[in-house]
Structures are given as structure tokens and as C-alpha cells.
Amino acid sequence: MWRKFLDSHLFYSFRRDWVAIASFIVLSVLVLTALFAPLIAPHNPYDPSGVDLMEAETPPVWMEGGTTKFLLGTDAQGRGILSTMIYGMRTSLMIGMGAVFLQAFLGIFIGLVSGYFGGKLDGFLMRLADVQLSFSTLLVAIFAGAIFQTAFGVAKYEQMAVPLLICIIGLAEWPQIARTVRASVLAEKKKEYVEAARVIGLPSARIMLRHILPNTLSPVLVIATVQVANAVMSEAALSFLGFGMPVTRPSLGSLIKSGFEFIFSGSWWITIFPGVLLVVLILVINLLGDFMRDVLNPRLYKGK
Amino acid sequence: MSALLEVKDLDVIFSMRFGELKAVMDVNFTLESGQRLGLVGESGAGKSVTGFSIINLISRPGRIARGSIMFEGRELTTLAPEEIRKIRGDRISMIFQDPMMTLNPVLTIGVQMTETLIAHRNMTRREAEAVAVDKLKKVYIPSPERRLGQYPHELSGGMRQRIIIAIALLTDPALIIADEPTTALDVTIQAEILDLLYELTVNENMGLILITHDLAVVSQVTDRIAVMYAGRIVETGPTMDVIASPAHPYTKGLIGALPQSAGGAKRLNQIMGVMPSLYNMPGGCAFHPRCPICDETCCKNVPPLLKTGRPGNFAACFKAATREA
């Protein structure tokens, strides 16, 4: 299988596209850093004993007043920015990927069922998908966040934040994947091997999972990649407004939020560095997504 | 009187990433007013490219690499883009293959017809509409005035193609180039459209170049044909003569492959092999790997069009002249 990948058109195009290669390298570095955050981050910003208020608002190391202890400076509580960024990125990625797994799982399941069984179920599900597609995810997410926070109060909301965010963003975006999977299923259904499997008497689930599903995955991969970028952005927006991750366990979005006011007092690094990291993260995912879209299926995903 | 159209030594080359593709090579033919020439060949033989190159519609990465195209005494290959634009749609009209794709779905028929006249003849919309209605009548479209306000999707395939022919006639052009005009149509409609083309070109004394892969189509409309293979013309001559007794082995193969020629047998006659890819042309005569009568000369040298002994008939085959009629 590895051999098959190396020989594939995808890998061939990848090798010749320096943008894709660079993006992949950067993304790998970022993901690995997030994964091994406790090992890589110079400090643990959420260990109260390590945080000293006297060190608050230290500038980055290359500016006057900076120290090598905090390469990128500190925030208003004395936490190292580099460390908070790394942990924040970890949270952002976790939520982003969680949301995409959820929407992929839901989308694939619904798409398979809808396409394979057809009929009224299919009609209903697709109408639902159409309606949901006409609503903006970000707006729905903001409203949902606002409503839940009003309903449960800020404290309880913060406890539930991670799974809640994953659910909100994941549930909002399943229609796209479902639609694509359904289209593939409909195309595959017509092919003879499905007819043959049915005649032999294989159970539907088996036909769907082992035979049809593998053929529908490549467009899903393209959508899923870009959706991670979208999910990370949505989560950042929610956190920035205060409907997302709390300050005690921040994502990049909430870091930007808490650092915003300090721009006016001169400590610009508190908000700018997490922001730049967020942009880089989203950018490389988008670039990879673009690359995959161009290679795997040019007619797929032109704007969103 | 000089010919309407004279194509000499035409080469069209496409510069692709992995090399140069010679889509059209050494193409020569002449057309007089009122003559109907059929450009015949399979897909990829270069006939459409030849047609497009006359009005310089070859898009990058293709270009006319060599040759001259004289139309009404003017050299088209060296004309400025603005001058060519004036000739297109005015003196030379083109008809494309699929009428549904050729007409713009969001514009009315009226707009798509009058714009040619407004662009080339500086007419007002009212004058242009009058001419349009007149041409629609010529192609036997019922209620022509109504059509002007309609959209392409409201009309049938046959009607659309007639409208496209009407568009071609709007400026009373001297030459019509028709690229597979009936391929996308129903068989029953095909015959009508071909009759229409024949009648119009004869009545208006227009030149017609009919590009097609269908021998039945050429036999119905044209008086001369040029058979193309792998970018070159391999045989020319009066249509009926060439079809009745082809001189070039490829043309022979083509005629022989027609269902009629199978004479009731279960299998159709096939030419063994396939037309070579333009990236991978064999040396010498392009047809020689599939030719039943080829010899050493054929492998090494590209045969020019040679006389076959019959009037007006030329074939690019070293053995052509020695074949019996």
C-alpha cells in the first residue's frame, strides 16, 4: 500500500509542487509541536507555581527588557507567550480536528445511507442538508454558543467548552461531506460490482463499507482538509467573542482576545504572536487543501 | 479569377510541456466560390485544427508555424488581430458542433443574432432584427419573430442548429466553415440540416468547408473531399470518385470499413492498428505501420501528394499512381 502511494499521481504532483511540500513540512512541525507540547514548550503556563506576576508583560527577547527565559515575552500574568501559544495551538487543533472527525463521520454515514437506500429517506436527508447548507456555520455557531452560555452560565459553559465546540462546529458542517459521499455512492451504485454483490446476497452494510466506501474517500479528503482550517477559524472566532475556550484553558482565539487590550499600552506581543501563529496554521492547511483539490478533483471545491 | 481560399503549406504546432506537437503539416488546398469541400478524418487527424486556423482561432499553446492562407486575395496569417476580427463572422462564418453548447444560455436568440450585424455592419437593432428574421425564414424556422425573444433552452436541437446556420448567413459571408455540424444531432435531423447547407451554399454561391468524420455526410453535400490522417492530407479529389475508387490505402480502408462495404457479413472490415499519437509519429509515411502495401521507401520518406492518374485526384502514396482505378 505504501508502494502504491509512492507511485500515485498524488505523490508525483506533490513532489513537484514546492508550495505543497513547504506547507506540509510547516504543518507537520506545528502538529508535532502541539502533540508534544509538554515536552517542547519551555514552561508550563498553567502551573500556578511557575508563574510570577513580577515577570508580567516582559517584551520578546530581541527588544529592550527582554530575557532569554521568555523568548517571545510574557502576558499580563507573567506566563511565557511561546508556551501559551504552543498549548493554545494544541487546543485549537484538537477542537478543529475533533470537529472535522465528527462531521466526516456523520457526513459519510448519512451520505452512504442516503445514497444507497434512496427513496424518502434520501429525499428527507438531502432537504435537511440543503436547508443547513444555506445557513452560515459561523453564525449558527456563534448563536449556539451564545444561547448555551446564557443557558448554562459562564462557569458551567467553560467546563463543557471543548466537547460543546466540537459538536457545534461538527454538526453544522456535515451536509457538504454527506452530499459528496452520496454523489459518489450514486455513481458507484450503478456499477456492476454492486449488482454482483447484491445478487450474491451480501448484507447492505458490508457492500457499503467494504466496497463502495473506499471509492468515495478522495473527495472527502479534500473537503476535510479545508474544513480543518475552517473549523480552527470558527473556533478562534467563537473564543475571541467569549463563547469559546476560557482563559484558563485557552485556544489561540482566546489568547488573542485576552491580549487585545494590551496593544494600546504597548505590549503588542501578547496578541500579535498568537495571531500570527493562527494565521500560519490556517494558511498551510488551506494551501495543502488547495493542492489536494487541484490534484484529486479539480471540479470540487471552489469557494467557501 | 483568383480562388476564394488558398491554403499553402500550412503547419500548426502546439507547444506542450513535454515537446512540440505537429497537429497539422503541409496542408494545401484551394477553394473557389460556390465549391463545397469536405475535410474528412478520424478524431485527432487535424481537420478541426485546420478549420480553426483559417480564422486564427487556435488557442495557446497552438500557433500557425508556417504557411499561407489567402482569402479573397488577402494573406490571413499576417493580419493584425483587429483585422482578422473584422473578417470573422463577416466574410467567413463558422458553425460548431453542438448547438446547445454553442449558443449562450443566458442571452436571447435575438441578441445573439443581432450582435453580429451590429458589430460588423453598424446597423441599428431594428435593422439587425429585420435581417435576422429574414435569415431565420431562409432556414425554414417557423414564427421567426417569436424566436428572437426566446432563449436557447426553449428550442429543440434541430432548431438550434438551424439558428446557428442562420447566424452564419447573417452577413452573407463568402465562406462557411462547418465543424461537425450534424454530429450532435438526431439522424433524422441530420439529413435536413445537410440538405439545408447544400441548398444555401448553392443558392448564395458561398464556399463551404465541411469538417466531419462521417463519409455519408460528405457524400451528401460536398463536391470535393480531402482526407486527413495524422495531421496531413493523404488524398484529395472529387467526392464521388474518391469514395467510389479510393487511391490511398487509408481511404480504401475507411471506405472498406463502412457497414455497406461489409456486404452483409457479420463483422465489419477494420483497418488494423490505430492512428499514431502525434507525440510518437513513425518515420516516413505516417500510415505505413498499418498499410498492407508499404515498402522500404514508405518507411523512410514522407510521400507528397502525387497524381493518381485520375483527373483531380491526388494521393499521398508512392504507390498511388501505379494502382489500378
Place this chain on the structure above:
Amino acid sequence: MFAFLIRRIIQAILVMLIISFIGFSLKRSFGDPVRDLVGVSVSKEERDKLSEKLGLNDPAMVQYARFLKNALHGDVGQSFFYKKPALDVILSKAPATLELVFVSSLFIILLSVPAGVYAAIHPKRKLARLIMGVSTLGVSVPVFFTAIMMIYIFSVELHWMPSFGRGTLVTVFGGWKTGLLTSDGWLHLIMPAIALSSIMLPLFIRLIQAEMMEVLESEYVKFAFAKGLKRVRIFMLHAFKNTLLPVITVGGVQLGTMIAFTILTETVFNWQGMGAMFVEAVERGDTSLLVAYLVVVGVIFIIVNTLVDIVYGLVNPMIRVAGRK
């Protein structure tokens, strides 16, 4: 035409019902209309009396019906923070948001069309590549971060523009406080407007470029060239009108996202519009205001979607929408 209207009305009713139901549930569970009306320093007897008077002890369905009836009359409760009817508060904040959105949309349309069209016609030129590269970057920067960066660069470091508020306002007809008539107002408006458009603009550029490039490959565009029409007409009429269709569709969906972006932008720039009001209402637990905002957004959504559908029907003749035979 009727079918379309009926469908729209049903959809509108459905959306409003859902929103009103959510809003009602919210208010009932977490809102306190008594507190909204009289504040917190009132005795228990007074509160009970008021509860009775307001009908808060009636069964749920009755209360819901009353809620709907009131909503239709424009009464969605009282904001306890502002001590005014919620709808009044929203309406007073609406001009800020509307002006911001208006200027932003203008900016987006005026820039994205030429940029996208240019990048589609000449995709390999340096300027086109630059545009597309910047667009890919732009799509990756969250709206609020663009806003923050702009504030940092232009307000904090360069002191060119103010970083919050709307500046000097002028009241025009009926109490609409506009910032468009003063240069100070414009100075305050520029950055938020640019920030608001910072994601939608590149998105539309990419979309227009992609769609138009596809359209430029179509047969009807080739045919337009074959007719000898001027390039400007071919690009701007034949090609662009077809490009518009998917762009309009996407644009309609993006509306909701735009509303979300106004929430973000207004928060950063302390722009006293509906979006900022929404965030504050959540923070304060002002349910009436929250619900009122949901209702207003729902209405805006429906109206704009209907408009978009109508415009789409006007451009695409294959859809019979408003006023076609």
C-alpha cells in the same frame, strides 16, 4: 411566479417560527421579564403582583401565543439594561451596522469583480498571480485578527486613524445617525469596513476567477470569438453573465457569514452596532435583547435571501421566477 412566492412565504414562516420558539424558550427559562421591567430592588409582593399581571403564571402555550402576538406588533420584550423596548434598542443601533455593511459590500463588489475577471483572463501574468496569492493569504486570516493588525499598525503605531467608535455623526431623516456625511465619520469607518471585507473579498476573487476561467473554456465563448465580436463584449457580456450565476448563489449563502463577521468586527472596533450589542447582551444575560437580535437577523436573512433568489431568476432565464411568462 406564484409557486415561488408561496414557497418563500412558507419558508419565511417556518424560519420565524423556529426562531421565535427558540427565543421564547430562552426567555421563559432564563429571562426574567419582571426584572427587565422594574429592576432588582423591588419587594417580593410587588414582583408577584407584576408576575400575575404579566400573565407569567399562565400555561406555556398561552404564553407562547402571547409572545407571538406581541412580536408581530413589534414588541419582543424590554431590555433590562437599557430600560427600553428591545426593538427600539436594536433599531437605534441598526444604522451603524448597516452603514458598515453597505460600505464594505460596495468595496467587495467594486474590487472583486475587476480583480477576479482580470485574473481569469490573464491567469499567468504576474499581477494575476499576485492577486491570487494575496487572496489565498487573505482567506486564511480571521476577520478579527485583520482588525487587530490594522488597529495596531494604523492607530497605535502610525496614528493615522482612530481605533474605536463611529466619530462625528449627523442625524438625517427620522433619527438615522449617519457617519457618512462627515470626514471624521469616514475616518472612523475606513478600517472597520476594510477589516469586514478582508475575508469576503479574497473569497469572491477566487470564486469569480475560478468560475470565469471555466466559462472562458466553453463553446459559446469560442463561438462568440468566431463571430468576430469585440473582446470587451465577449468577456463582459457573454462570459461574465454566466459567471454571475454561481457567484450570486454563493453570495447569498455568505450573507449569514457576513453577519457573523460584523459581530466580530464591531467588537474589535467598539463600533456601536447590532453585532456589538449582541455580544454585550449575552455577557449581561439580557435575554430580551438577545431574542430580539435573533428575530431581526432572521428577518434580514429571509428578506435578503428572497432578493438574491429574485436577482438570480432575472439573470438566469432557465429559472422562472419573478414576472416571467
